[in-house]
Each structure stands twice: as C-alpha cells, then as structure tokens.
Amino acid sequence: MKQFVKTLARKNSESFEYVKAKFTKITEVKLKEGVFVGPQIKELLKDNNFLTTLDETELKAWESFKWLCENFLGNKKSPEFRNGVKCLLDSYAAMGCRMSLKVHFLDSHLDFFPENLGAVxxxxxxxxxxxxxxxxxxxxxxxxxxxxxxxxxxxxxxxxxxxxxxxxxxxxx
Incomplete structure (x- = not known):
C-alpha cells in the first residue's frame, strides 16, 4: 500500500487527490509517504469509487494488491499465491513503484510463509x-x-x- 500511494503522489494523479479527499484527517505529508493503518487500508479496499479514478496500469496494480491481501496475507493462503505475488511485482514495476526491502523479502522467501498468516x-x-x-x-x-x-x-x-x-x-x- 505504501509504495502504491507514494507512486500516486509522485505522479500527482487524480487517484491521489481522491485519497487526499477521502482521508482528510491524515496530514498531506503522511499521505505522500503512504502511511496508513489497517482500518484505512480496508476502507480503501472496499471503496468502488476509488477504482474509477485509477488509470489502466494503476488499476492492474491495485487489483493485484487487493488479490494479495485477500488470498495471501489473510487466514488462508491461496494455492495460486506465487502467481499473485509475481503479478503484484510486475504490475508495480509497470506502474513505476520503488520496491522496498519488505517486498523483495516477500518475493525471495515465499516458501517460508506459513499457511495461516493471520495466526502470526x-x-x-x-x-x-x-x-x-x-x-x-x-x-x-x-x-x-x-x-x-x-x-x-x-x-x-x-x-x-x-x-x-x-x-x-x-x-x-
């Protein structure tokens, strides 16, 4: 989420303006750095209006992030999790996101994640x-x-x- 929003902020896109308008209590500095907590991320994941503000590459990256949240980072790991992570990395690269160490760690160590990540x-x-x-x-x-x-x-x-x-x-x- 952090890398996604930081890229939107760098591009000064319409979708970043939508996020700013949606979360008025978060300072602009925190928004530009992509600092969100769980409830805010969940709220944005459920927001269908946000999808209309995204362009094609942003939408693909957002959908892969959403898929990963639902099928990998929850209580059940999908059997297709490897394809989901690869899709996320490819779509983030196409969007121009800078990858953090955590994303590289995720990609390099997929086999070490337990079946039930929600139990951590x-x-x-x-x-x-x-x-x-x-x-x-x-x-x-x-x-x-x-x-x-x-x-x-x-x-x-x-x-x-x-x-x-x-x-x-x-x-x-």
Missing part, C-alpha cells in the same frame, strides 16, 4: 518490522543478495534458545 501475533509482526527497519538503515536502501543472508544470520545469532560454542575443528599451526 502482533508481537512477531512488530519484531519483523523492527528487524527490517534496522536492515534498511544498515544498507541505506540498496538491495543486494547478501542482505537476506545477513538478516537470516542475524536471526540465527539473536535466538536466545540457541547455545553458541566455538568448537573449531581445524588445527592451528
């Missing part, structure tokens, strides 16, 4: 967002494959249940 607690989600924020700060917006490995090793090292012992099997001369 708020605490786990908050931890994920904090971890991703620290990774974005560390790499300052640049994407490379080493970041995911670094993130996975960070999770492995920070696990309080694991006992780390340095047992080197190599001989030192």
């Amino acid at each position: 607690s708020g605490e786990q989600g908050e931890r994920f967002h904090q971890d991703i924020a620290s990774m974005e700060q560390r790499y300052q917006g640049f994407w490379n494959a080493g970041m995911l490995a670094d993130y996975c090793w960070m999770l492995y090292r920070d696990d309080p249940q694991k006992k780390h012992q340095r047992n080197s099997k190599s001989q030192k001369f």
